[in-house]
Amino acid sequence: MQELTKLPAAAGISLKPEYFDSINHCLETNIWFEVHAENYLIQGGPRLERLQDIARNFPISIHGVGASLGGPEPINPAHIKRLTNLLNLVPTAAFSEHIAWSGTEGNYLANLMPTPVTLESLNKTAHNIQQLQEALQRPILIENPANYLNFKGDMSEPEFMMSLVRKTGCGILLDVNNLFISANNTGIDPQRYIENLDPASLGEIHIAGHSADPIEKDLLIDSHDNDVSKGVWDLLDKAMSHIGPCPVLIERDANLPTFDVLIKERNMAQKLINAHKEVTSHE
Template sequence: MIKLTELPADAGICLKPEHFDAIPSKVDGHLWFEVHAENYLMQGGPRLAKLQEVAQRFPLSIHGVGASLGGPNPLNPEHLKRLARLVNSVPTAAFSEHIAWSGADGNYMGNLMPTPITTQSLLRTAENIDQLQNAIQRPILIENPANYLNFKSDMSEAEFMMSLVNKTGCGILLDVNNLFISANNTGIDPQQYIGNLEATAIGEIHVAGHSVDPIEKDLLIDSHDSDVSNAVWALLNDALSHIGPCPVLIERDANLPPFAELLAERNIARELIQSSKVVSYE
């Protein structure tokens, strides 16, 4: 039986094609990489071949952004076939997806829209998670969103996530940057949120940079275009104190720095992982 994740309890980096040739031959610890699934759904070609080459050297996490798990409709069967083909063609240590919806009735919006935190939505999202897990023949990790508004809900988001874990056997990708943004924008208590998640359910953590909305100065945006802030590093440390040693990813999707700078941020995460005291999940 495949575990929630086969990633090492070390820090990884979100890998972009611009950095394929910048990966050093030797790095400290057990470096791993994560890529967005939708960038590699083609059949063949140099980009996929390069990813397969990287995956022979380093553990690889595949992160989906377009399945629309929290949407009102069943998942797109053609998209599921392409995801399954990717997972079968590239050694995959973990697979994750967002709890969000990005399409309805055959229309794709190209964005991650908030999933209603309701009992009805819980049942539909659980069905979609089951559908995806059956398609790729492995459990997935589901990621908490970055929230910008308060919506009426039937339960807390952490309770929603844990209910999905219990219903489907999936795990959680705890995005600490998203949690920090949600806390700022909607007033939730991030410590309480983390405490309401079972440590054994968390298979991966994300950290990233964020930005201030240029108009609404009190609003934070999940932009992934800057260094991880000191406040997010502090929240990561709090999360690791609850979870124990766990794979932590440095996300960067815009304003890409040299690969050496991403390695330097990765080393900060490594130090926090190594100093966490709780026994790791199994």
């Protein structure tokens, strides 16, 4: 199979149709874009055609939200077929999915439900990852969740993730915003979490904005509707100190700013990546 990612060690942004026209005037070098797979599981049309055009000029990462890798059932074969068709139509530098439970009995849930961190769940999730990788003919990246409650398990979450890497040959998408939220909500040590990940398994990083729950003010929600917080920027810096420079995505899904504003935030991430490249080059 292919390498984990063909994305540059640079900063990218979530690609929304609202930004299609602005990309024609984008002057940034090494920029890349990520889209949600489920927004493009169609046979044709102008949106897919624009994505294909953009993929001819920029690296594209495709991020799935509906495979339900961590659910109790095998992946829906029809969903696998649609994903395979999409990757055949769009040159794809990396493909990622969540470790989550998002569907059952052919019905999709309106959320990413937590996957039990148990030996039984580990084997089922590994089977689903292998099934998807075989269909796509590439290793995928699996994303750590944002946790809102403490659940009992047979191992820690990073141990669960690394076990999946060893069993399937997949890689990890470290969502630093999710890790920051989980640390706030459940009390885990984010630095220890990062240190338990093998840097060689990391293919991509996500950062995003979050918000406080309107009722439980101390609870953070993975809302993707704000600027990246200082705490997440600081945790990203610590993560790259362990992992090294790698692709970093500014994830924004709601309350969208103008393209120029998002590019400014993207360039902040690029400066941090460049700083870690300089450190690496002197070691």
